[in-house]
Amino acid sequence: MNKCYDVVTLGELLLRLDSSDSEPLSRGMTLKKYAGGAELNVAAGVSALGLKTAVISRIPENPLGEFVRGQAVRLGVSDEGFILDHTPEARLGVYYSQSGVAPRKPTVIYDRAASSFTGIQADELPMELLDSVRLFHTTGITLALGANVRETAASCMKRCKEQGVLVSFDVNYRETLWSEQSARKAIEEILPYVDILFVSEETSRRMFGKTGMLAEIQHSFCSEYGISAVLSTERKIISPSEQCFGSSAYNAKTEQVFREPPYEHIQVLDRIGSGDAFVAGALFSLLKYDSLAEAVRIGNAMAAVKSTVHGDLPETGLTQIQKITDIHNATGVQSEMNR
Numbered sequence: 001m002n003k004c005y006d007v008v009t010l011g012e013l014l015l016r017l018d019s020s021d022s023e024p025l026s027r028g029m030t031l032k033k034y035a036g037g038a039e040l041n042v043a044a045g046v047s048a049l050g051l052k053t054a055v056i057s058r059i060p061e062n063p064l065g066e067f068v069r070g071q072a073v074r075l076g077v078s079d080e081g082f083i084l085d086h087t088p089e090a091r092l093g094v095y096y097s098q099s100g101v102a103p104r105k106p107t108v109i110y111d112r113a114a115s116s117f118t119g120i121q122a123d124e125l126p127m128e129l130l131d132s133v134r135l136f137h138t139t140g141i142t143l144a145l146g147a148n149v150r151e152t153a154a155s156c157m158k159r160c161k162e163q164g165v166l167v168s169f170d171v172n173y174r175e176t177l178w179s180e181q182s183a184r185k186a187i188e189e190i191l192p193y194v195d196i197l198f199v200s201e202e203t204s205r206r207m208f209g210k211t212g213m214l215a216e217i218q219h220s221f222c223s224e225y226g227i228s229a230v231l232s233t234e235r236k237i238i239s240p241s242e243q244c245f246g247s248s249a250y251n252a253k254t255e256q257v258f259r260e261p262p263y264e265h266i267q268v269l270d271r272i273g274s275g276d277a278f279v280a281g282a283l284f285s286l287l288k289y290d291s292l293a294e295a296v297r298i299g300n301a302m303a304a305v306k307s308t309v310h311g312d313l314p315e316t317g318l319t320q321i322q323k324i325t326d327i328h329n330a331t332g333v334q335s336e337m338n339r
Contacts, residue, residue: 011039045280
């Protein structure tokens with residue numbers, strides 16, 4: 001069967017409301033709106049790099065739903081998988097964001113209970129999308145939104161596994177959504193369906209009780225659940241406006257570890273969505289080049305660049321990313337004329 005899409009994600013589209021000029025939410029008088037959501041961020045990033053993507057979601061049929069839908073389409077993400085909620089109770093999930101200024105940390109406040117997406121049912125999903133895709137992706141954020149959503153996500157993953165579709169999963173733990181104990185139980189149930197796992201070292205140790213070196217932790221996920229590749233981001237926060245970002249990837253078949261020098265002293269304008277940008281770059285590379293080395297290289301660059309722009313959604317194309325990776329890995333004197 002010809003695959004119509006390279007990547008299809010399942011997740012909630014959100015309205016993000018930002019306080020202006022780094023003002024605390026308790027003080028600021030104006031808010032700026034963006035579209036966001038982890039799975040939309042990933043789909044947008046993969047689309048920007050040149051592959052065909054779609055998102056399966058459930059959104060209200062009202063102006064706010066039209067706004068996030070329009071932002072997705074603007075970035076080349078298909079809305080074929082959008083399910084419209086016509087009920088009087090239809091609502092779009094919202095989150096409020098407050099930038100950090102040292103020593104004050106960034107803050108996120110969720111308002112997404114009983115959103116349209118939490119009512120999504122497996123029998124209303126556009127299953128033809130799952131039968132015509134190369135890779136399916138979702139996250140722990142989606143699993144955190146309730147038993148109904150977890151069942152829907154699991155049914156998608158099972159179907160994809162049966163159809164020979166690659167399944168990608170980002171643990172992406174958020175303590176404001178559920179406890180570590182609940183997250184571990186739910187995630188361990190779906191890990192046997194996962195081919196590509198994204199999980200940080202800290203989450204592996206705290207939530208899953210893993211020990212040993214990072215490569216040993218990554219290997220353990222592969223040996224226990226039959227996962228083919230595990231990718232882990234390595235972020236060092238210097239201040240809310242400065243960070244370092246790197247990653248490593250483990251290949252279960254060859255037992256190889258891939259990494260590159262991290263991006264140092266990134267000037268952060270907006271950290272939100274940088275992890276999703278890494279996932280987008282990694283998935284693009286795995287589908288385009290079948291290379292974990294490229295996944296690390298392009299994923300790191302995507303995360304670094306996303307940190308320097310406002311909003312959740314990555315919009316950087318492959319040409320710019322390749323220039324950035326070339327500069328990052330260059331040695332010796334670099335000419336200022338190459339700009």
